Amino acid sequence: MPCAETVHVPLPGRAYDVVIGPGLIAGAADHLGGLLKRPRVAIVTDAHVASRHLDALTAALDAAGIASSALTLPPGEATKSWPQFTRTVEWLLAEKIERRDVVVALGGGVIGDLVGFAAAVLRRGVRFVQIPTSLLAQVDSSVGGKTGINAPQGKNLIGAFHQPSLVLADTGVLDTLPRRDLLAGYGEVVKYGLLGDAGFFEWLETNGPALAAGDPAARLHAVRRSVEMKAEIVVRDETEQGDRALLNLGHTFCHALEAATGYSDRLLHGEGVAIGCALAFDLSARMGLCSQEDPSRVRAHLRAMGMKTDLSDIPGDLPDTAALIALMGQDKKVIDGKLRFILARGIGAAFVTDAVPADLLAQVLDDALSLRAHA
Secondary structure (H helix, E strand, C coil): CCCCEEEEECCCCCCEEEEEECCCCCCHHHHHHHHCCCCEEEEEEEHHHHHHHHHHHHHHHHHCCCEEEEEEECCCHHHCCHHHHHHHHHHHHHCCCCCCCEEEEEECHHHHHHHHHHHHHHHHCCEEEEEECCHHHHHHHCCCCEEEEEECCEEEEEEEECCCCEEEEEHHHHHHCCHHHHHHHHHHHHHHHHHHCHHHHHHHHHHHHHHHHCCHHHHHHHHHHHHHHHHHHHHHCCCCCCHHHHHHCCHHHHHHHHHHCCCCCCCCHHHHHHHHHHHHHHHHHHCCCCCCHHHHHHHHHHHHCCCCCCHHHCCCCCCCHHHHHHHHCCCCCCECCECCEEEECCCCCEEEECCCCHHHHHHHHHHHHHHHHCC
16 A cells, blocks of 8 residues: 655645545544644535545544534535535534634535635634545645635636645545546546646556556556646646636636536536546647647547546537537636637647637537537
8 A cells, every 4th residue: 555645835824735645534633633723623524425434534533632523515516505605604603613723624626615615714714624535626626725616607606715724635535436426536637637747648548547446556646746736836826817727728618518517417527627628629629739639639548538528428408509608708717708718739738828719619619519419
């Protein structure tokens, strides 16, 4: 079994460690103890995660003399909304959580985003610790301080930048994930190779199947490299004024598709990212930015992993091209009404642009919807 490894996120005044490896929930007290001003924490989780991991966490804390209380929310993307956010904040206040205390987010990206936002606004900011239990959360949403909830108008439109004090990414818990959830998280892993590390993408082409099959060393390497890349970008651009937008490769398409499917189980976030990355490479190739072979290579790897790659892989109805483009207009990256895309000059060479010809964007979506209609 591999040993834990640490990636440091050196933000001035807000630096923290991301500890990655198996067994970290059982050893959580060893890492949390130094953060606590008094021996108690408040844990927020969801029902699925609670049934698998909450007892192990509270037992580990109790054995170290750290008291804990827990709020269990419903699972699913619908939890990232005002009603559950209000419930969480009011519960934390009822628990008399003080500014010197620590709130623990135990769960996937939904819990991490919501709890981080609650911590950001509670008493104008309390510390929180991420214990991400999904692959997607371990490689992406738990690191970097983006917190928030969804609005009817779009995803993650309400939130704040609030860095965690610590991230404990227990790779052992990935064994408990349903295969679909694991592969959805893998969509974010692939994204890192596509946006900035061609060598990592090549490593994934070789080692992705072992990762999916449960190889502990492959999982640890993939999580660590993803976190390293995200940390490097966040340190350069914490509040997404420039380079951090690269992390949204595939997301302009993804967020529109998530809105079109009602943020439901029809399309998980990481699945939308994978499809969005493929579409972003299609658009890049149409614009002459990358070779015609790159989109095929991206899809070939996603298909080899058994992942969603095209609009035809999304069940149920989808709106037409014009409606999808209108949904893209709610994306947070829109500036002065202009859509911004992350495109690529090749695998590992992404960049941000708003110079996307409207006819080519429509053509990419028209063709994708046409293939879906004939699938």
